[in-house]
Amino acid sequence: MSINMTAKHARWPKANDVIFGLAGQAAEAIKKYGKENVINSTIGALIDDKGDLIAMKTVYEQFKALPNAEIAAYSAIAGQPDFLEAVQTACFRDHRPDAYTRAVATPGGTGSIKHAVWNYTNPGDEVLTSDWYWSPYNTITEEVDRKITNYKLFNDKNEFNIESFKEKFNELIKKQKRLLTIINTPAHNPTGYSLSDEDWKQVLDIMKESAKDKDNRIIVFVDSAYIDFAGEGTERRKFFEQFSNLPENILIIVGFSMSKGYTMYGLRSGAAICISSKEEIAEEFFYACIHSGRANWSNGNRGAMATMTTIANDEKLLKAYEDEKLMYKTMLQNRAKAFVEAADKVGLELLPYRDGFFISIPCDNPMEACQKLVDQNVFVIPLKMGLRFAVCAVSEEKCKKAPALIKEALK
Ligand SMILES: Cc1ncc(COP(=O)(O)O)c(C=O)c1O
Known part of the structure; x- marks a missing residue:
């Protein structure tokens, strides 16, 4: 055992961020099996239907x-x-x-x-x-x-x-x-x-x-x-x-x-x-x-x-920015609606979703469920009490498919 150089208060367990770890595995799977065959719902950012990060035009201009x-x-x-x-x-x-x-x-x-x-x-x-x-x-x-x-x-x-x-x-x-x-x-x-x-x-x-x-x-x-x-x-x-x-x-x-x-x-x-x-x-x-x-x-x-x-x-710039944001908000709402409806169809229990980037699925063995889903090329984040699905990062089409795969993994 080597000595500690850090002060006592600065010693923490060596932990790799689970999210970034899974995101890396998802990227590997995409390379191997192709974008269309992988559901990567690990990222907490808005991703377009092609899998690219959205950077608002009205902001970056x-x-x-x-x-x-x-x-x-x-x-x-x-x-x-x-x-x-x-x-x-x-x-x-x-x-x-x-x-x-x-x-x-x-x-x-x-x-x-x-x-x-x-x-x-x-x-x-x-x-x-x-x-x-x-x-x-x-x-x-x-x-x-x-x-x-x-x-x-x-x-x-x-x-x-x-x-x-x-x-x-x-x-x-x-x-x-x-x-x-x-x-x-x-x-x-x-x-x-x-x-x-x-x-x-x-x-x-x-x-x-x-x-x-x-x-x-x-x-x-x-x-x-x-x-x-x-x-x-x-x-x-x-x-x-x-x-x-x-x-x-x-x-x-x-x-x-x-x-x-x-x-x-x-x-x-x-x-x-x-x-x-x-x-x-x-x-x-x-x-x-x-x-x-x-x-x-x-x-x-x-x-x-x-x-x-x-x-x-600037009134004009503000309107253009709000319009662009609304377009992405609508995209997000459509994806979430697709996910919630598909979950309802297959009887997958969700926590009450109202808005935003994520939906949670309560379950007993999140790590095990997450691993089973990795085998299906579905990447979700395991939490203490369930799984987190990032609708912000997954197309509407894939949001429709994911609940059935998750339901299967939880059996
Ligand atoms: C719940 C919550 N709070 C705060 C933040 C703050 O993020 P940032 O520091 O990037 O603004 C995030 C970002 O993921 C978040 O999920």
Whole structure:
């Protein structure tokens, strides 16, 4: 056994990312058997029917038209001022809450999660999220000596499990007096669930009750990474209005990502946007985050910010961008509909899907099922409690075929 050079806190199990591993196997299978004979649903990005990554034309035309110096320059630590305006409009659209808001640019939605975890929890704290969740929440929290605790996302009737949420929320707030809850909605990864406006009302009622204890500090992180691909029009943004006039000890932080909505995955841009009934609390958020920003990544991607601002401030460009995005949203919705209908036909059980890139299939032996599917040239992601199928990456035609193959593998 050789010595450790890393500090104690930096020693983690040697793990290869399962997703990238399976994506590699899928690429091999495509080479060997041809695209038409492989279903690769491992990738969490929009892929066209030919198997190529979608990069929105209306976005990259503007990005590439920027002067070199605008792409090359540093941005302000907090993000460019015009971007900080544009990103709030892009996030809230016509459902802006009646509250004080402040935004800080972050490298993707991931940076905003880091800000929330670091600045709003103490070492050793438990962070609450649902039992089906995006695994980097765990990576981000354990890195800084916090840990994830789960409530059950669904009850026996496959509805949002408000009872389980209430129980865990009350247990942790009682113990810690400070609680960060991460809610990934709309278009949850990996299930595709979106909290209804009524679900949100119930969640906020529980929090408001708890906020009567003035010593409690309640922070809600709304991970909206997939919001641009949810619902019709802006209906899936209506819940933002419920963040109006909250008690001052409830703070909302929205994680906004440009990765999916602008197909800028690798360009690393987004924002953390806070919502508070108190101006000083919003300002406190701002200064805490710019300190963290400086300490972690210094500043964000100026070219990505400028692209959003250019599009947002030009009616014609904005319309063209929205039209292009709608075309891909419709493509995604058609694929998901095909998958859900085909699953229904063959009696494959799914978790309640509403929107977004992924659909989950609960099962007992995800690893075994995944391996059986690999043998059929179907590549899905094994999770702790089931399989994740990425409709974002698979053509409608293949989305129709996959449920029968998955049903067979689960027998
Ligand atoms: C649930 C969820 N949150 C946040 C993100 C953030 O992504 P990014 O940092 O690329 O914006 C992702 C991306 O896959 C995600 O799936």
